[in-house]
Amino acid sequence: MAHELVEAMVGMREKDALRIVDEMLERGDDPQTVLDLGQEAMQVVGDKFEEGSFFLPELMLSGEMLKKMAEIIKPRMAAQAEQREKLGTVVLGTVRGDIHDIGKDIVGFVLDINGFEVIDLGINVPEEAFVEAVREHKPQVLALSGFLSLAFDSMKSTIEQVRGAGLGEGLSVIIGGGQMDETVRQFTVADAYGEDAMAAVAYAKKTVGVN
Numbered sequence: 001m002a003h004e005l006v007e008a009m010v011g012m013r014e015k016d017a018l019r020i021v022d023e024m025l026e027r028g029d030d031p032q033t034v035l036d037l038g039q040e041a042m043q044v045v046g047d048k049f050e051e052g053s054f055f056l057p058e059l060m061l062s063g064e065m066l067k068k069m070a071e072i073i074k075p076r077m078a079a080q081a082e083q084r085e086k087l088g089t090v091v092l093g094t095v096r097g098d099i100h101d102i103g104k105d106i107v108g109f110v111l112d113i114n115g116f117e118v119i120d121l122g123i124n125v126p127e128e129a130f131v132e133a134v135r136e137h138k139p140q141v142l143a144l145s146g147f148l149s150l151a152f153d154s155m156k157s158t159i160e161q162v163r164g165a166g167l168g169e170g171l172s173v174i175i176g177g178g179q180m181d182e183t184v185r186q187f188t189v190a191d192a193y194g195e196d197a198m199a200a201v202a203y204a205k206k207t208v209g210v211n
Helices: 002-010 014-026 031-051 056-080 102-113 127-137 151-164 182-188 197-207
Strands: 088-094 116-120 141-145 172-176 192-194
Touching (some): 002 056, 014 031, 031 056, 056 102, 088 127, 088 197, 102 141, 127 141, 151 182, 172 197, 182 192, 192 197
């Protein structure tokens, strides 16, 4: 059924995809696993967009499907979360030039239910807005999101400006999104990259000293 969900999303069959999500949750599959499959499908769509076999309408439709999936899954994930004191603060946003918010929203939600205060700046966020947010909120983690390769330069310049403003001490920077990997992390000089939402949570917990 996992393969069927990815196939339905990549095939732009929204009704089938949402039906499969309902069926997986009803049979007791872990909500995070179902969400991960949605992100896997988005990665396939993103790759097809980059290579020119998919276009903006497919990218937008798949994003809407993932958003609807998240709305189904979120209440179940929230029900699993315990009320607890905030572990720390994360400033989050999609960098300048990139308007993708699905992955960012999922990361923000998962960070929130795992005990972090999340300051979400939205999409297409200019460097100076990140600088001001870090100055104001004094987070332990700055999380930069981007789905396509055009985000690389914006991530790099954002990190440069934040550190250049003298705000780098005690701040860890993580990047994430469709095309991010260790090579991109080195290019942007981020401290880490997260392959998925749970990797971002694990890194944030490590940063604040929580196992």
